[in-house]
Amino acid sequence: MFVRRIAVVGTGYVGLTTGACLASLGHDVVCADVDADKLARMAAGQVDILEPGLAELVAEGIAAGRLSFVLGAAGAVAHFDGGPEVLFLCVPTPMGVGGVADLSIVESVVEEVRELLPEGCVIVNKSTVPVGTAERTEELLGREDVAVVSNPEFLREGSAVYDFLNPDRIVVGGSKQDAAERVAALYARLGAPTVLTDAPSAELVKYAANCFLAMKLSYVNAVAELCDRLGANITDVTEGMGYDKRIGQAFLMPGPGWGGSCLPKDTSALLQLADAADFEFRLLRATIDTNTRQRQRMVEKVRVAVTGKRTGSLSHKRIALFGLTFKAGTDDLRDSPALAVAALLRQAGADLVGYDPSLSSAATHPDLSTLTVADDPYLAAKDAEAVVVLTEWPEFRSLDWQRLAETVARPIVVDTRNLLDPAVARRAGFEWIGLGKPLAEPAASS
Numbered sequence: 448m449f450v451r452r453i454a455v456v457g458t459g460y461v462g463l464t465t466g467a468c469l470a471s472l473g474h475d476v477v478c479a480d481v482d483a484d485k486l487a488r489m490a491a492g493q494v495d496i497l498e499p500g501l502a503e504l505v506a507e508g509i510a511a512g513r514l515s516f517v518l519g520a521a522g523a524v525a526h527f528d529g530g531p532e533v534l535f536l537c538v539p540t541p542m543g544v545g546g547v548a549d550l551s552i553v554e555s556v557v558e559e560v561r562e563l564l565p566e567g568c569v570i571v572n573k574s575t576v577p578v579g580t581a582e583r584t585e586e587l588l589g590r591e592d593v594a595v596v597s598n599p600e601f602l603r604e605g606s607a608v609y610d611f612l613n614p615d616r617i618v619v620g621g622s623k624q625d626a627a628e629r630v631a632a633l634y635a636r637l638g639a640p641t642v643l644t645d646a647p648s649a650e651l652v653k654y655a656a657n658c659f660l661a662m663k664l665s666y667v668n669a670v671a672e673l674c675d676r677l678g679a680n681i682t683d684v685t686e687g688m689g690y691d692k693r694i695g696q697a698f699l700m701p702g703p704g705w706g707g708s709c710l711p712k713d714t715s716a717l718l719q720l721a722d723a724a725d726f727e728f729r730l731l732r733a734t735i736d737t738n739t740r741q742r743q744r745m746v747e748k749v750r751v752a753v754t755g756k757r758t759g760s761l762s763h764k765r766i767a768l769f770g771l772t773f774k775a776g777t778d779d780l781r782d783s784p785a786l787a788v789a790a791l792l793r794q795a796g797a798d799l800v801g802y803d804p805s806l807s808s809a810a811t812h813p814d815l816s817t818l819t820v821a822d823d824p825y826l827a828a829k830d831a832e833a834v835v836v837l838t839e840w841p842e843f844r845s846l847d848w849q850r851l852a853e854t855v856a857r858p859i860v861v862d863t864r865n866l867l868d869p870a871v872a873r874r875a876g877f878e879w880i881g882l883g884k885p886l887a888e889p890a891a892s893s
């Protein structure tokens with residue numbers, strides 16, 4: 448295997464995982480960021496994000512002399528004698544004005560390194576960017592001797608290292624075949640199917656995949672609503688659907704709507720991309736609208752559970768929220784459906800106390816302003832009129848529900864993830880309300 452000199456710009460979920468994993472595959476890696484404090488922590492082997500195995504890989508990379516950290520993209524280019532052979536862009540591409548992807552950080556990094564990159568270097572874009580970005584980057588760069596390649600990333604937060612090292616596929620696209628092949632070769636040891644294509648196709652794979660996942664979830668959430676109305680059980684329905692290999696069991700769990708740092712911004716960006724191409728992507732619009740409605744629907748469920756009426760008032764009703772991150776296994780609060788539901792409940796006048804296994808009561812985040820965070824689930828549930836499970840942390844299943852029943856003002860649990868064993872909750876005295884679940888327990892099947 449060839450050992451490459453690799454610069455990674457941006458050390459968040461994608462950049463740090465990419466840097467640490469490429470170092471573990473034997474490459475020489477320097478990671479750059481603009482956050483000097485974070486860089487100092489990483490250089491000392493400290494990782495700020497909750498990602499299993501990441502801190503260990505970072506420490507191993509540093510100890511082996513294959514992973515280091517510098518300030519700024521220009522610093523990363525200067526780090527190696529002869530400069531980097533490959534430079535990865537792993538910087539944010541947040542939702543910009545009107546829902547389009549904001550490419551200003553990508554462009555500023557390209558601007559920063561354009562005159563510094565050595566001849567033959569390949570810029571690899573791992574940030575999620577609209578179709579046409581590689582071409583625009585080539586123009587901005589204005590260098591025939593530096594190639595631009597799109598190499599979208601598909602890792603999930605909470606299993607970033609595992610996903611990076613065990614990818615379902617590697618996608619690499621660019622106008623220069625040899626540069627694309629050099630990038631694909633970096634992953635050769637992973638043995639994943641590799642799609643070598645042009646840059647627009649590679650860029651579109653990323654959006655098309657994320658939007659398909661979002662569509663799958665909106666569909667499931669809509670079917671769960673139908674189950675509620677028709678008396679069918681969503682767990683059995685999705686199990687029955689999922690055995691069909693064309694559908695699969697994964698990504699069929701109903702919930703309070705999909706969120707996180709990517710699906711919301713990427714669905715919005717693809718919609719804008721379609722719009723700009725004069726294509727009315729109604730299916731994607733419906734996917735997003737269904738998700739917005741899903742959050743509102745969770746509030747309606749709580750309202751009916753607490754007041755017995757669709758029009759009842761939640762004013763000053765104390766509600767305990769279990770789970771605040773956008774899914775279990777991460778401490779990421781970005782675009783969390785739990786916090787979106789919290790904001791709607793607060794708007795309806797409810798008093799909210801939240802608990803999340805990954806957060807302490809000292810946690811500060813603008814989206815936490817609608818609630819008080821407790822350090823302990825029993826404290827959060829004290830005197831609550833309802834407990835609402837919003838994130839599927841497995842530990843919620845093993846709480847002492849008997850003790851919780853004695854702590855709350857009213858034993859009602861609205862389980863928006865269908866996480867709990869209803870029989871356990873009911874035995875403890877709770878009224879358990881799930882999503883797409885018949886009210887009465889069906890007879891056990893043999």
Ligand SMILES: NC(=O)C1=CN([C@@H]2O[C@H](COP(=O)(O)OP(=O)(O)OC[C@H]3O[C@@H](n4cnc5c(N)ncnc54)[C@H](O)[C@@H]3O)[C@@H](O)[C@H]2O)C=CC1
Pocket residue numbers: 456457458459460461462479480481482519520537538539540552555556573574575576600601602603604708709
């Ligand atoms: N979070 C995820 O699970 C995935 C994210 N992506 C995409 O990857 C990109 C990065 O996402 P995350 O890693 O989540 O972002 P992040 O917000 O976790 O990390 C981005 C990092 O870039 C740094 N940065 C900002 N401006 C910089 C600059 N000018 N020079 C150097 N560093 C700079 C920030 O300080 C931060 O450390 C986005 O386009 C995202 O859509 C793709 C797949 C998965």
Ligand SMILES: O=C(O)[C@H]1O[C@H](OP(=O)(O)OP(=O)(O)OC[C@H]2O[C@@H](n3ccc(=O)[nH]c3=O)[C@H](O)[C@@H]2O)[C@H](O)[C@@H](O)[C@@H]1O
Pocket residue numbers: 575600601602603604605657660664697698699700701702703704705706707708709710773774775784
């Ligand atoms: O581009 C990205 O950033 C990444 O976005 C998602 O990964 P992630 O944001 O980590 O989260 P997911 O695990 O996909 O979950 C997204 C949302 O869907 C919800 N979800 C997921 C699965 C499910 O069955 N039900 C469900 O409601 C989660 O709770 C969460 O709110 C994709 O799964 C990754 O492949 C992609 O690389």
